[in-house]
Structure formats: structure tokens, C-alpha cells
Amino acid sequence: MTLSSDAARPRPVNSVDRTAFRDMCRAFARREIEPRWREADRERRFPREFYVAAARAGLIGITADESVGGAGLGSYEEAIAMEEMSRINPNLAVAVLVQNVAGSLLYEHGTAEQREIARRTVAGECMVAITVTEPEAGNDVQNVRTTATRVGDEWVLDGLKSFITLGGEADVLVTLAQTEPGSGREGMRFFAVDRHSPGVTATQIDAYVNRPAPTYRIAFDQVRVPESRRLPAGFREIMAGFNRERIMVAARWLGHMHHALEWAIEYARVRHQFGRPIGANQSIAFQLAQCHVDVEAARHLTYHAAERWDSGAPLRDVILDVSSAKLFATQAVVRVTQAALHVGGGWGLTEELPAMRMALDALVAPVTVGSYEIQLRAIAREIGLPVE
Ligand SMILES: Cc1cc2nc3c(=O)[nH]c(=O)nc-3n(C[C@H](O)[C@H](O)[C@H](O)COP(=O)(O)OP(=O)(O)OC[C@H]3O[C@@H](n4cnc5c(N)ncnc54)[C@H](O)[C@@H]3O)c2cc1C
Known part of the structure; x- marks a missing residue:
């Protein structure tokens, strides 16, 4: 699938009664967010059971296709869910946002193996994180300095990421790295990196915001990632x-x-x-x-x-x-x-x-x-x- 700026993009394949869907999201937020968020905020600890509950309610993978367990709905419905959850607490809601965005990179652009990770994310079995920002590459994403060097059938990642929401809780970090340093964005690729791989370290950043969904510095020190975890899309x-x-x-x-x-x-x-x-x-x-x-x-x-x-x-x-x-x-x-x-x-x-x-x-x-x-x-x- 191409996503060049001139190409038509895929449309949602399913639809729902939007009023009933909004009611369901509101009830979910009252049941699963209201009783949890204050304690999570105080402790700066993400309650993983909230992610599992969101997946069970069908709120992870709203726009994903049915082959990965998604609902095949549109971003309109995804926005309804985000609005209703954020009316109770925007910081637990952001955990769902991150799963949906990082997950979509895998199911929209990934290989069969990478789509299987997305299927597990939608099922509530595998949390993912968007791992792009670096200390010297904030808005200027093209300045990303984390490198991925090809060694046989593997890539070796080195670098430091910052502000990665749920980076310490995620099982897989969808990580942007330079595969051809010096060639700008043409030489950049995403990798689905297991957070538990040797050489990956997550350190919580003491931020005033987003507290129940903490942000992390993620260090990659000679982290070996199989070629099968490199997303094919540019x-x-x-x-x-x-x-x-x-x-x-x-x-x-x-x-x-x-x-x-x-x-x-x-x-x-x-x-x-x-x-x-x-x-x-x-x-x-x-x-x-x-x-x-x-x-x-x-x-x-x-x-x-x-x-x-x-x-x-x-x-x-x-x-x-x-x-x-x-x-x-x-x-x-x-x-x-x-x-x-x-x-x-x-x-x-x-x-x-x-x-x-x-x-x-x-x-x-x-x-x-x-x-x-x-x-x-x-x-x-x-x-x-x-x-x-
Ligand atoms: C709570 C939180 C959660 C986050 N979660 C994630 C995440 O999960 N994954 C991830 O990859 N990243 C995440 N980020 C990073 C976020 O998306 C921003 O990219 C990043 O914080 C901005 O970078 P910076 O702080 O280095 O600001 P800078 O890019 O240094 O910007 C500083 C200021 O300069 C301005 N500025 C920069 N460039 C220009 C320009 N060309 N023209 C005019 N003004 C300019 C900016 O608007 C800003 O006001 C998170 C950040 C926060 C704070």
C-alpha cells in the first residue's frame, strides 16, 4: 500500500450506530478510567489492566482491519472514543491513542510477522510504544541520530530516545533509526524492537504531565534486531x-x-x-x-x-x-x-x-x-x- 501524498487512501470498511458507540465509550470510561486514574496519577504508575480492559472493549484497533482483530471502523469513531475517554482523564486515554498509532504502523505497513505483533496489541497481549523523539531531534524528526547497522541477518541499534510514552511498559518499541547515516529521511527505517532485548534500558522522565502514562528515556546499546523486524515502508x-x-x-x-x-x-x-x-x-x-x-x-x-x-x-x-x-x-x-x-x-x-x-x-x-x-x-x- 502506498501513502504518497497524491494517492487515494483506504476508507473504513465497517460502520456503527455512532450514538450507541459513543454511549458504549462513555460507559467504558466511567467504569474503567474513573475508579483508576487518581491513584495512577499519584503513583505515576500505568495500570496495565486498563490496557487489557480497553482491548477487551474493542477500543484498541478501532481502525485496524479484521484480519488483525480490529473493528475496521474510521477515525471518526476513533475520535469519539478518544473524546469520551478524555472527558474522564486524558492521560489514561493517551495510552489507547499510543496503542492505536504504534499498532497501526505495524498493521498498515508491516510484514506478516509484524502484523502478528499488531494482532496481539489489539488482543490486549502486547503493548507498543512510538519511539521516535530524541534529545536532539524533537520537532526536527529528520535529525534522528539513532543508528541501525546491518550485520548479517540482523541490525544493531545504538542511540538514545526521549519522551517515549509508556516506553518502560511497552513490550515492543516501534523505533525510528538511521540505516544510512548522512542520507536524511531517505535513509531512515522503523524497527519493531523487543523492549526486553539485551542493551535496551528505559528510565522514567519526571514530567508534570501525562502522569499515569509516564514518558521514558530509552537507551539502545548494541541492540540486535532481526531483519524480519524492519518495517518495509519508507x-x-x-x-x-x-x-x-x-x-x-x-x-x-x-x-x-x-x-x-x-x-x-x-x-x-x-x-x-x-x-x-x-x-x-x-x-x-x-x-x-x-x-x-x-x-x-x-x-x-x-x-x-x-x-x-x-x-x-x-x-x-x-x-x-x-x-x-x-x-x-x-x-x-x-x-x-x-x-x-x-x-x-x-x-x-x-x-x-x-x-x-x-x-x-x-x-x-x-x-x-x-x-x-x-x-x-x-x-x-x-x-x-x-x-x-
Ligand atoms: C508528555 C510527552 C509525551 C511524548 N510522547 C512521545 C512518544 O510517545 N513518542 C515520541 O516519539 N515522542 C513523544 N514526545 C515528543 C513530542 O512529540 C515532541 O516532539 C517533542 O517533545 C518536541 O521536541 P522538543 O521538546 O525537543 O522541542 P523542540 O523541537 O526543541 O522545540 C522547542 C520549541 O521550539 C519550537 N520550534 C521548533 N522548531 C521550530 C521551527 N522550525 N519553527 C518555529 N518554532 C520551532 C517548538 O514549537 C517549541 O516551541 C512526547 C513529549 C511529551 C512532552
């Missing part, structure tokens, strides 16, 4: 698929901002000062009214991008929609959670209210999977500006 083809991740990121923050707004509205109704609810003051009420528009605008942009993605249109025709949705949702979630924090006043800054946690969680939104500037650059190019 860098451009695989990276193009990361645009779908941007839609899921938008849906993640849509769910989070919706939750923050609901909380702020309720607090503004029940918190009294000067003998009336604080929400009776126009300054507070108008701020929350503005947040409502942010949430609805993010909703429209996110699901519009998902629909365009599922239409099968060539990538070049959907990039503008995808980047617009990702940019807007990741900006809006910061505005909405800051407003919620403001409404919370002094109590908002304590652990007695959820406002600070929500605002802190939102700060990662503009950073991952292409920052504000990277989305703006993509949008500027698409509207015809001669940006590099």
Missing part, C-alpha cells in the same frame, strides 16, 4: 500516517476541555461571593460563554478532519483540515482550562478542586505530535505561502 510513507494521530490528539483535548468547562460552569453556579453565584457576574459568565464557543469550534474542526480523513481523499487534500483541527483544539484547551482555573480562585490552586490538575494536563497539548509552529507552518504552506 520514512515518508509512515510519517504521513502520523497525521491521523493529530486528529486523535485534537479529540483528546476536545474531551478534556469539555470536561473542564462543565466543571467550571457548575462551580460558577454554586460558588457564592457578594451574596450571589460568581457566575452571575458578567465577567465570569462571558468568559465561560467564550469557552463554550471554543469547545464547539474544536468539536466541529475535529470531526470534520476525521470525516475528511475517512473519505479516502489523498493526504495532500486533508492536511489543511488535520492541522487546523490539531492547532485549534490544542490552543483552545489551554484557554478553557486556564479559565476554569481562574473560576476556581484560591481553591482552584489546591488539590481539593480539579482545576489545577486540568490546567497542568493541558500544557502538553501544544507540544506533542507537532507543536503550534509546526501546524502553523503546514497551514501556511497549504494556503499558498512560500514557507520553508
Whole structure:
């Protein structure tokens, strides 16, 4: 399968009643995320049983084809699931996002052996992680320095990755490396590396965000990987698929901002000062009214991008929609959670209210999977500006 930017892309093969699907996702989030996330957040420990529960509920591999146990649905349904889970907690939700994105690299681009890993991921038996970023290669992915050197039927990987979500929990690290140093992205390939291989070390990074789904530094020291674990597809083809991740990121923050707004509205109704609810003051009420528009605008942009993605249109025709949705949702979630924090006043800054946690969680939104500037650059190019 080719994913060049001019080629038509595959469309979903199945469909569902979307209202019933949303209800199922909401019930799942209440049952499996609500009782778990606070303790996991405090302990900075990912509860693996949540991954297994998500797989059993059919939320891993939503867009995967049925041959690997997937549901064959579209990114629209995947966005519904992400939004509903994130309304309870965006950081356990991101674990599902990572499984779906890393898994899709294997089932969309992999060999039979690599698709078998994806089948196990969908079944809840094998966690995977996206292993791209490095200390010196953040947004500039083409600067990846981890090397893969061919030795007989194997490759030997050396290098250091950073910010790998669930890198210490995953069984397989879908890792980008240079196979021909000096040839830029043409010389880059992905490898499905067993995390338990000799020479792989995972060290947790002490981040304020994403806590129940920790991020790790991953060191590769002379790690031997069989040739059968090298994904056949090239860098451009695989990276193009990361645009779908941007839609899921938008849906993640849509769910989070919706939750923050609901909380702020309720607090503004029940918190009294000067003998009336604080929400009776126009300054507070108008701020929350503005947040409502942010949430609805993010909703429209996110699901519009998902629909365009599922239409099968060539990538070049959907990039503008995808980047617009990702940019807007990741900006809006910061505005909405800051407003919620403001409404919370002094109590908002304590652990007695959820406002600070929500605002802190939102700060990662503009950073991952292409920052504000990277989305703006993509949008500027698409509207015809001669940006590099
Ligand atoms: C919590 C968390 C989880 C993550 N999970 C994963 C994961 O699972 N797998 C993975 O591979 N990676 C992951 N990442 C990495 C993430 O996707 C980003 O790529 C990375 O954090 C950004 O790189 P950096 O921090 O080195 O920032 P830099 O790239 O150094 O950017 C710093 C600043 O410079 C700006 N900037 C950079 N280039 C330009 C430019 N050309 N024009 C204008 N401004 C520019 C950026 O917008 C940013 O504001 C994660 C990161 C975090 C924080």
C-alpha cells in the first residue's frame, strides 16, 4: 500500500450506530478510567489492566482491519472514543491513542510477522510504544541520530530516545533509526524492537504531565534486531500516517476541555461571593460563554478532519483540515482550562478542586505530535505561502 501524498487512501470498511458507540465509550470510561486514574496519577504508575480492559472493549484497533482483530471502523469513531475517554482523564486515554498509532504502523505497513505483533496489541497481549523523539531531534524528526547497522541477518541499534510514552511498559518499541547515516529521511527505517532485548534500558522522565502514562528515556546499546523486524515502508510513507494521530490528539483535548468547562460552569453556579453565584457576574459568565464557543469550534474542526480523513481523499487534500483541527483544539484547551482555573480562585490552586490538575494536563497539548509552529507552518504552506 502506498501513502504518497497524491494517492487515494483506504476508507473504513465497517460502520456503527455512532450514538450507541459513543454511549458504549462513555460507559467504558466511567467504569474503567474513573475508579483508576487518581491513584495512577499519584503513583505515576500505568495500570496495565486498563490496557487489557480497553482491548477487551474493542477500543484498541478501532481502525485496524479484521484480519488483525480490529473493528475496521474510521477515525471518526476513533475520535469519539478518544473524546469520551478524555472527558474522564486524558492521560489514561493517551495510552489507547499510543496503542492505536504504534499498532497501526505495524498493521498498515508491516510484514506478516509484524502484523502478528499488531494482532496481539489489539488482543490486549502486547503493548507498543512510538519511539521516535530524541534529545536532539524533537520537532526536527529528520535529525534522528539513532543508528541501525546491518550485520548479517540482523541490525544493531545504538542511540538514545526521549519522551517515549509508556516506553518502560511497552513490550515492543516501534523505533525510528538511521540505516544510512548522512542520507536524511531517505535513509531512515522503523524497527519493531523487543523492549526486553539485551542493551535496551528505559528510565522514567519526571514530567508534570501525562502522569499515569509516564514518558521514558530509552537507551539502545548494541541492540540486535532481526531483519524480519524492519518495517518495509519508507520514512515518508509512515510519517504521513502520523497525521491521523493529530486528529486523535485534537479529540483528546476536545474531551478534556469539555470536561473542564462543565466543571467550571457548575462551580460558577454554586460558588457564592457578594451574596450571589460568581457566575452571575458578567465577567465570569462571558468568559465561560467564550469557552463554550471554543469547545464547539474544536468539536466541529475535529470531526470534520476525521470525516475528511475517512473519505479516502489523498493526504495532500486533508492536511489543511488535520492541522487546523490539531492547532485549534490544542490552543483552545489551554484557554478553557486556564479559565476554569481562574473560576476556581484560591481553591482552584489546591488539590481539593480539579482545576489545577486540568490546567497542568493541558500544557502538553501544544507540544506533542507537532507543536503550534509546526501546524502553523503546514497551514501556511497549504494556503499558498512560500514557507520553508
Ligand atoms: C508528555 C510527552 C509525551 C511524548 N510522547 C512521545 C512518544 O510517545 N513518542 C515520541 O516519539 N515522542 C513523544 N514526545 C515528543 C513530542 O512529540 C515532541 O516532539 C517533542 O517533545 C518536541 O521536541 P522538543 O521538546 O525537543 O522541542 P523542540 O523541537 O526543541 O522545540 C522547542 C520549541 O521550539 C519550537 N520550534 C521548533 N522548531 C521550530 C521551527 N522550525 N519553527 C518555529 N518554532 C520551532 C517548538 O514549537 C517549541 O516551541 C512526547 C513529549 C511529551 C512532552
